[in-house]
Every structure is written in structure tokens, then in C-alpha cells.
Amino acid sequence: MTAGEQFVVIGGGFAGLSAATALAEAGARVLVLEARPTLGGRATAFVDPVTGERVDNGQHVLFGCYHETFRFLRRIGTSAEVELQPSLAIDVIDENRRATRMSCPRLPAPFHLLVGILRWRALSIADRIAVLRMRRPLREVAYPAAGLKTRPTYEKEQYVGRAFRPGVTQVPKTRPTYEEETVRQWLERHGQTPRLITLLWEPLAVAALNESIDVAAARPFAQVLAALFGSDAQGASLGLPRTPLDELYALPAQRYIESHAGSVRCGAKARVIVGDGPIPALAVSVAGETIAAAGVVVATPWHALDDAFETPPIALRGTLDRAAAVKASSIVTVNLWLDHALPTGPFVGLPGRTFQWMFDKRALLGAGSSHLSMVASGADSIVGKSNDEIAALAWAELVSALPALRSVVPRRSVVVRERRATFSVAPDSPKRPSVYTGVPGLFLAGDWIETALPATIEGAVVSGHLAATALLERIAQSPS
Numbered sequence: 001m002t003a004g005e006q007f008v009v010i011g012g013g014f015a016g017l018s019a020a021t022a023l024a025e026a027g028a029r030v031l032v033l034e035a036r037p038t039l040g041g042r043a044t045a046f047v048d049p050v051t052g053e054r055v056d057n058g059q060h061v062l063f064g065c066y067h068e069t070f071r072f073l074r075r076i077g078t079s080a081e082v083e084l085q086p087s088l089a090i091d092v093i094d095e096n097r098r099a100t101r102m103s104c105p106r107l108p109a110p111f112h113l114l115v116g117i118l119r120w121r122a123l124s125i126a127d128r129i130a131v132l133r134m135r136r137p138l139r140e141v142a143y144p145a146a147g148l149k150t151r152p153t154y155e156k157e158q159y160v161g162r163a164f165r166p167g168v169t170q171v172p173k174t175r176p177t178y179e180e181e182t183v184r185q186w187l188e189r190h191g192q193t194p195r196l197i198t199l200l201w202e203p204l205a206v207a208a209l210n211e212s213i214d215v216a217a218a219r220p221f222a223q224v225l226a227a228l229f230g231s232d233a234q235g236a237s238l239g240l241p242r243t244p245l246d247e248l249y250a251l252p253a254q255r256y257i258e259s260h261a262g263s264v265r266c267g268a269k270a271r272v273i274v275g276d277g278p279i280p281a282l283a284v285s286v287a288g289e290t291i292a293a294a295g296v297v298v299a300t301p302w303h304a305l306d307d308a309f310e311t312p313p314i315a316l317r318g319t320l321d322r323a324a325a326v327k328a329s330s331i332v333t334v335n336l337w338l339d340h341a342l343p344t345g346p347f348v349g350l351p352g353r354t355f356q357w358m359f360d361k362r363a364l365l366g367a368g369s370s371h372l373s374m375v376a377s378g379a380d381s382i383v384g385k386s387n388d389e390i391a392a393l394a395w396a397e398l399v400s401a402l403p404a405l406r407s408v409v410p411r412r413s414v415v416v417r418e419r420r421a422t423f424s425v426a427p428d429s430p431k432r433p434s435v436y437t438g439v440p441g442l443f444l445a446g447d448w449i450e451t452a453l454p455a456t457i458e459g460a461v462v463s464g465h466l467a468a469t470a471l472l473e474r475i476a477q478s479p480s
Helices: 014-025 067-076 111-118 125-132 135-140 183-189 194-209 218-228 245-259 314-324 361-365 387-401 457-477
Strands: 007-010 030-034 045-047 054-056 082-084 089-093 099-103 157-160 163-166 238-241 263-266 270-274 282-286 289-293 295-298 328-337 347-349 357-360 371-377 412-423 442-444
Touching: 007 014, 007 270, 007 289, 014 030, 014 067, 014 245, 014 295, 014 457, 030 245, 045 245, 054 245, 067 245, 067 457, 099 111, 111 125, 125 194, 135 218, 183 194, 183 218, 194 218, 245 263, 282 295, 295 457, 328 387, 357 361, 361 371, 371 387, 387 412, 442 457
Parallel strands: 007 030, 007 295, 030 263, 089 347, 295 442
Antiparallel strands: 045 054, 082 238, 089 099, 157 163, 270 282, 282 289, 328 371, 328 412, 347 357, 357 371
């Protein structure tokens, strides 16, 4: 047995790195072990061998309500690398090639949203009236009140908005189908028109939940809307990274950890060893070395949880069984290189299509990038197609939206598949676990942990901060 770091974090994505930097910030010595050759997990970047440009493995967008994510970025010194809109504004090209802009004025929430939608030229009078019907269902997704004087235990908390509040989301008992219905059923039950669903609610839902609105459950989407359009008028504003993802958070987080007496190892497949005494001892096995640990955070995806243990502890058997039953939803991104400037802004919504969003990397990252990214969330229907088929579909949909590109020929395309990009949020999905495992000193993190959020960057960071805080509290309370 070798003398090891005091804390070990397994996994180098948003969840693991937010946990590790929070621990380091508190003065702990941290060792991060990442099985892949590079940090970043499902949100990273790579170098395209032909163009030499850095390419994200998928376009990731932040929102103004991602308070824990911005807290993490401020910690590692990169929050300024995210350009946050003053107020939500989205350019949209509908299936009839009509280009419009939905722009929310700088008014208190939720009036900014209501006014922005009511004056959106893409909508009819019937659509605008339908929007007003959503006021009551959104109010019903009520968050507990703030202003607590003491901190309750984490078992009784959930993450809501800017802080951790006690209690659970209140759901009226007069809503019997709320737990079982899909997003589409919920929207239709509240009188939303087909066009409003296509232009507004469906793009938001698919982007947030990464699943078809005919599959995804209504509850997580309602919670997303409540966060986006709650008391903070800038909560729904889009934040677009001005640097590749690994440079936004992965590499800066590594520098932060190392500058605080910690270390990071990539290409290090690790497994947790749990002792069988009355107070289980924790250790981590990696590359033939056994490292003692006072605390461990396992921040792997749900589908890799079982493989994170040499012998899974009995206390985790129920969690492991539920993790094995979780279904996945895919994302496909097509990166296209054009010798032609696009007649759009840095991003545009393409509702009613397979690829729902286009991001112009040249406009976002500057002269160092010359490609655009077409993103298909909830892409299970195309993820199995060939690269050529997927790239041709993405280009055909872009040309359909922007006929001026008909004479343009892409000089290169790169298809990126994330088959298990996110966990499913279908109504019958297994219950998500908390950060607590029942094993002293062992905690879980990841976007799939119960945070009251879907599979988002914010959910991952919230889980990392929860795990770090729980671990620090346990160490502070430990007699040893």
C-alpha cells in the first residue's frame, strides 16, 4: 500500500472537475483519475487532422441560470470566455424558410418572456393566446422559498436556482397525469398550438432534455422552464463559449488543481476498493498501484458505474441495478467547412428538422475557426447511419433553410456521434440516486445524479459541488 492523496476523484468531465476544484479550493489535496487520454468526458474537443482546427465533440450551450457552472468557471478563471446574452434572443428559420427573431426585452421576469413571444412575428394571434395559457402550469412548478437561517441535511435538499433549498418541488395533487405524461401531452393538455410547439417548446425541450417530446417526461421540462423563466430575467439568456470546450474548463481546471498541490492523471483506468471492516477503508487501484484515500468521488457516467469498482459494495447494489436499467439518448454533430460566409448570426434555430441548430464557429471563435456545426439532439433515428449519409442530410437541411448556399460545396465534413450522450428522461426511467452511497467517504457525481435537473452541464456541476461539500462535511465531522 502506497501513501496516497487524501481525496481521489474518478472522472474528468464537468462533474469530476467541479468536485475536484471545489475540494482544492477548500485546501484539500486531490488526485483526479481519468480513463480517457484527455480530460473533458462527453464535453471536450479534439484537433481535426486535416484543417488543424480544434473541434468540439458537440456544441454545448450555457444559460444564464447556470449559476453553479459560472461559479465553477469563475473559480478556474474562465467565466469571461462565455458570452452571455443580455436577454434571450434567437434567430429562427422555419420549415417555410421564413426567418424571424424572437427577442425578449429587458423587463422583469416573466414579463420579458411574455412580451418577447407576444411580439414574435412568426406567431399567429392564436399562438400568442396559447402562450398565456402556460402561466398557470409554470407557476405550479413551484420552488421552495429562500431565506433559510440554517442548512438542512443533504438528504432533504434539492438544487433550485442559486442555492440548495430544503424540500421537494411541490406538485398539486389535482394533476394526476403529470408524472406519467410526455412533454407533448403536457403541452397539448395546456392548449399549446402545433405551430407554437414546433417553433418554441419543442426546440427548447429537445435541447434541454436531448430526447423527443413524444418520449421525454413532462416534469423535467417543466422544471427547466421554471428555471429559465423564473425570477431572474437573464436566466434564459444563452451563453456561448468563445473558446473550445477543453480550453474553457478542462485544461484550466487541471492547472487549478495542480496549483493547489493536487495532480491529474489521464489514461488512468481506476477502480475503487472498499474494505469489509465495520468502518470500510477506501482505496483506489490504478495501473498496478493501490492508493489509500480518505474520500472518493466517483464521477463516471451511469453506464460506467459498475466498472468503477473492483468488487461493488453491497450498499451500492440497488444503485448499480438502476444504473444498468437507464436508457441513453444520442447526439450527432456534423461539422462542415465552407469557403463562404453565412448570412446569419453565430447560431440559428432550425425547427421541424432533424438538425435543430446551426452554430457558426467562425462567428463564435474568430479567425482561428472556419467551420460550422449542425446539431441533432435526440438523434437515435440517425446515429446508426453512415458518415456520408449523416453529412448529406445535415447539408441538405441547411441548404433548404438557406437557399443561397445551393451553389456552395463543403470542402470537408466531420461527423461526431455521442451514442450515450445523455440519460433518458422518459416517464418510466429508473429513480436517480443521490450523491450518498451508504459507504462512508464514498460519494457519486454526474449529470445523472438526482439534482432536479436533466442531463445538462449545470446538472453535472451541481452534482460535483454537492459531492465535494458532502465529502468535506464528513471529514470535518470525523473523529480521525
